[in-house]
Structure formats: C-alpha cells, structure tokens
Amino acid sequence: MYRSLLLFSFFACSTSFAQNNDQTTIREIFNQALSRGESHNMLRELCVDIGPRLSGSPGAAAAVEWSRHKMNEYGFDSVWLQPVMVPHWVRGQQEIGRIVNSKKIGNKEVSITSLGGSIGTGPAGISASIIEVKNFDELKQLGAKVQGKIVFFNRPMDPTKINTFAAYGGAVDQRGNGAVEAAKLGAVAVLVRSMGTGIEPYPHTGGMRYVTGVKLIPGVAISTKDAELLSKLLKDEKDLQFYLETHCQILEDAPSFNVVGEIRGGEYKDEIIVVGGHLDSWDLAQGAHDDGAGCVQSIEVLRLLKSMGYKPKRTIRAVMFMNEENGLRGGTKYAELALQNKEKHIAAIESDRGGYTPRGFTMSGSENSKSIIKSWKPLFEPYDLWDFNQEGGGADIGPLISQGVFQIGYLPDSQRYFSIHHTPEDTFDKVDKRELELGSASMAALVYLIDRYGLK
Ligand SMILES: [Zn+2]
Structure with missing residues (x-):
C-alpha cells in the first residue's frame, strides 16, 4: 500500500512536471x-x-x-x-471583356481576368453569344446549343457553408474543368463566375486545366458583381453578345x-x-x-x-x-x-x-x-x-x-x-x-x- 502510493505520487509528479514544462515552453x-x-x-x-x-x-x-x-x-x-x-504562363496586356449592344445598357466593359494556364484569344478577340449554366449537368443537357458560344458558368460559392474552403471546393470545378467540358460541346470560350464569397468588383484568377484530345479554348473569370449583372441581362436577352480579348501565353x-x-x-x-x-x-x-x-x-x-x-x-x-x-x-x-x-x-x-x-x-x-x-x-x-x-x-x-x-x-x-x-x-x-x-x-x-x- 505504502509502496504503490509512493509510486503513484512519483508518476503524478513526473507527469505534471512534463506538462508544466510544455506549458511553460509553449507560453515562451x-x-x-x-x-x-x-x-x-x-x-x-x-x-x-x-x-x-x-x-x-x-x-x-x-x-x-x-x-x-x-x-x-x-x-x-x-x-x-x-x-x-x-510551367511558365504569362498574362500579357490587360484583358478586355465587353457586353455588346445590350438592349438595356448598350456596350459595357466588365471586369475579367484570364485563368492561369489558359490560352489567349489573341488581338482579334472572340465575339460570340453567351449561354449561362450552373453546372456540368446543365451544360450537357444543352448539347448542340453550346456550339459556337461562350459558356458562362455562374454557380456561386455556397454562402451558407460556415467553412468557406468547403464552399470553394463545391464551386471550383467550374474554374478548373469548365473550359474542357465546354470545349467538348463546341464552345469557343468560357467565362467563369469568380470564386469569391461576396459581391465584388474585381475578378479572382486561379488555375484551370486542359486535357489532350480536347480543343483548347480560352478561360476567364468575371467578377461576382459583373456575373450578377450579366445573368440579369441574359434573362431577357437570350442572344446577348460578348467580346473577349486576352493576351496570355503558355511559354516553355x-x-x-x-x-x-x-x-x-x-x-x-x-x-x-x-x-x-x-x-x-x-x-x-x-x-x-x-x-x-x-x-x-x-x-x-x-x-x-x-x-x-x-x-x-x-x-x-x-x-x-x-x-x-x-x-x-x-x-x-x-x-x-x-x-x-x-x-x-x-x-x-x-x-x-x-x-x-x-x-x-x-x-x-x-x-x-x-x-x-x-x-x-x-x-x-x-x-x-x-x-x-x-x-x-x-x-x-x-x-x-x-x-x-x-x-x-x-x-x-x-x-x-x-x-x-x-x-x-x-x-x-x-x-x-x-x-x-x-x-x-x-x-x-x-x-x-x-x-x-x-x-x-
Ligand atoms: Zn495557396
């Protein structure tokens, strides 16, 4: 009895010494x-x-x-x-994104940025009508209607998620794989709603990828503020035209x-x-x-x-x-x-x-x-x-x-x-x-x- 008590107090002491020691070190x-x-x-x-x-x-x-x-x-x-x-990717001169000839607002420059790894449109730019989708299933259902268009991916990060990284994870497929999925159906470019939690005037860049065997088309992000505007216009103007000009390049x-x-x-x-x-x-x-x-x-x-x-x-x-x-x-x-x-x-x-x-x-x-x-x-x-x-x-x-x-x-x-x-x-x-x-x-x-x- 005496011996085990002694042992007990010895171990109790040594444990608390270690903890105190760690507490002190961490405090320091x-x-x-x-x-x-x-x-x-x-x-x-x-x-x-x-x-x-x-x-x-x-x-x-x-x-x-x-x-x-x-x-x-x-x-x-x-x-x-x-x-x-x-990889050595360069953005080149400032991108141009323009809503063309809207019945409501006429011509309007919007805030865009090329996605990292994207090819550029070159100085001639791309003019096409816009088709909006929220996800890849919607895109696939559109099938042949996508041909020759700029696909606009506009699914926001879920604002109800407390962990914003989970919200990001739930939306970022549009940025990463949007260009490949849209190109498979004959799209000429993709415009992706920025991966941002709020409504902001500036766009968010980020990586995107291509796969071999699928045509390379340019990918850009549009600010969440301009994504909202574009989506609103598209409700009444189904054949709204857009002009896109980017100068990025993939170097050696x-x-x-x-x-x-x-x-x-x-x-x-x-x-x-x-x-x-x-x-x-x-x-x-x-x-x-x-x-x-x-x-x-x-x-x-x-x-x-x-x-x-x-x-x-x-x-x-x-x-x-x-x-x-x-x-x-x-x-x-x-x-x-x-x-x-x-x-x-x-x-x-x-x-x-x-x-x-x-x-x-x-x-x-x-x-x-x-x-x-x-x-x-x-x-x-x-x-x-x-x-x-x-x-x-x-x-x-x-x-x-x-x-x-x-x-x-x-x-x-x-x-x-x-x-x-x-x-x-x-x-x-x-x-x-x-x-x-x-x-x-x-x-x-x-x-x-x-x-x-x-x-x-
Ligand atoms: Zn990082």
Whole structure:
C-alpha cells in the first residue's frame, strides 16, 4: 500500500512536471512570437519589396533568393535549393471583356481576368453569344446549343457553408474543368463566375486545366458583381453578345527552386518534421495571405525555436515550395527527392489558408497520430486553438502521402480568405500582425510537441 502510493505520487509528479514544462515552453514560444516576432517584417519584404511571384517570373526568382538569404541570416544549420522545372504562363496586356449592344445598357466593359494556364484569344478577340449554366449537368443537357458560344458558368460559392474552403471546393470545378467540358460541346470560350464569397468588383484568377484530345479554348473569370449583372441581362436577352480579348501565353517550362532550411536534430536526427508554405503567388497581387503568410510562418517556426535555445531531438525543416498555384511541381519534386534520398519524414505541416487567427489544425493519416495530437489540445486551448477534428493537410505536402507521411494543415479562421484570394486585394496591408504571429507561434508549438514526443 505504502509502496504503490509512493509510486503513484512519483508518476503524478513526473507527469505534471512534463506538462508544466510544455506549458511553460509553449507560453515562451507565444511570448517570443508576439513581442519579438519577425514574421510580419519578413512578410513585408516578401510582399512589398518583391511583390507578385508567379512561377517562372522574376518575382519568383527574387523570392527564392530572399528565402535562402533569410534562412542563412537566421543561422539555420543548412539552407539549400532544390532545382525544379516549372510551367511558365504569362498574362500579357490587360484583358478586355465587353457586353455588346445590350438592349438595356448598350456596350459595357466588365471586369475579367484570364485563368492561369489558359490560352489567349489573341488581338482579334472572340465575339460570340453567351449561354449561362450552373453546372456540368446543365451544360450537357444543352448539347448542340453550346456550339459556337461562350459558356458562362455562374454557380456561386455556397454562402451558407460556415467553412468557406468547403464552399470553394463545391464551386471550383467550374474554374478548373469548365473550359474542357465546354470545349467538348463546341464552345469557343468560357467565362467563369469568380470564386469569391461576396459581391465584388474585381475578378479572382486561379488555375484551370486542359486535357489532350480536347480543343483548347480560352478561360476567364468575371467578377461576382459583373456575373450578377450579366445573368440579369441574359434573362431577357437570350442572344446577348460578348467580346473577349486576352493576351496570355503558355511559354516553355522555366527553371526554378524549392528553398529548404533546416535545424538538425540530436537523438533522432534522421526523423524529419517539415513545415512549409508555397513561395509562388498569382501575378495579380502580392500573395500576402496566399501564401506569403505560410512561408514566413514556416521560417519563423525554426527561428523561434532556435532563438529560444531549443535543441530539437528531430530534424526540423522549413520548405518554401515553388509552383503550388499552377502545377504543384515543387511539392512533387520535394517528395520525389525525399524518396530518392531515403529520408524519413514523420510529419508534414502546411500553412496555406491565410494568415488569419488560429483555430486549430487539420490532420490526415493514421488514427494513432491523430489521437496523440488531440491529446495535446489542452496545451493549445489557452491560445484559442480548439478545432482538431477536420480532415486535411496541404497541396504541397500531399505528394508525401504515398510515403506514409502524416499530414497537418494549419487551420485559421476562414471567413475573410475568399474575398481576397487570387485577386489584386491580396496585399500585405490585409494581414494583421498579431494574427500572423499567433499562427507562427501555434505552428511552432505543434512542431515542438511533435519533436519532443514523436507521433507513435
Ligand atoms: Zn495557396
């Protein structure tokens, strides 16, 4: 009886010591991030000094150099580049979208933007009548009526969905596959309602794809405000004409790089924890939330732990992936090299949902690893992180799934992201310093716990 009591109190003591220790360390991570954080300054350099960073552009090349320099400056153990060939698409001069000769409003310019990866119309432009659909089923039912027309995909993101990423997922097929589906029926171009949550005057770009064997037709996005106007006009003017002129081009693939920085571990140095974001952005804006935030938060995770004098057991890596937006070549290359070099990644964390207030983490992989992370929930609750229940990881870390790598996505509040996503509005001033720093600290706290306890 006496002996077991003693044992009990010994274990009780050692458990609470560990918890106190973790609580204290995590408190210190947040203190550092909020009082002496560097993520906001880094984001200013990346977004304001460098600016847009579409794959293959001078901005993307400058961002690669900037990341390498930054991580060297912070004294990480190794910093290196992983060469990768990326698609090189250029927008060219400003697009023209015009409602022609409407009985109600005459000629009217509308706000459009080419979708990434699209071919252009060239200087001659395309003039055709418009046919509106909400989805691919409606399109198929129209059959031969689509021939020679511009198909207008106008299904909004569902505003009743609380998770805006789910609303995005429910609408983005129109942007990604609309041109292929419309071309199969003989359409000459597609006009896609922007993937935005609100009614806005500016369009949202984003990737689209072609498939071999189907004619390539131009794809553009129209602002949600002008989509509403066009739809209203089409109710009374079935043969409304539209003029479209775009100058984008698909060039030869270009050389680029992922940028990797690492702090080597001690006891289990061969076990790697990756934290990353994507360095490329669309050409229309500074890519502050998408995904400058994720990049600087990832660098900040390593910087914070290092500045606190923390000696990791495992190797911790920050990866700036190239080309998430229009090809995922960087993420694919990273996984390919990990396999080739027989690296053992125990977890991959991606931040690519904006630099907003933390809510939790999404997870994908073994149930055992999920329950280990969920058991740390009490350590995160003082910082308002509570959502550890959603499935998911990140696009760039996705290719590591085939190697069995546990996937984690940083999960911030999602309500504002899709009003700026892929638009000229995604700028540095839209990122709140504290929210960004809270995200960096949350990610650093999670990396610390995975490093300390592993996931098995
Ligand atoms: Zn992104």
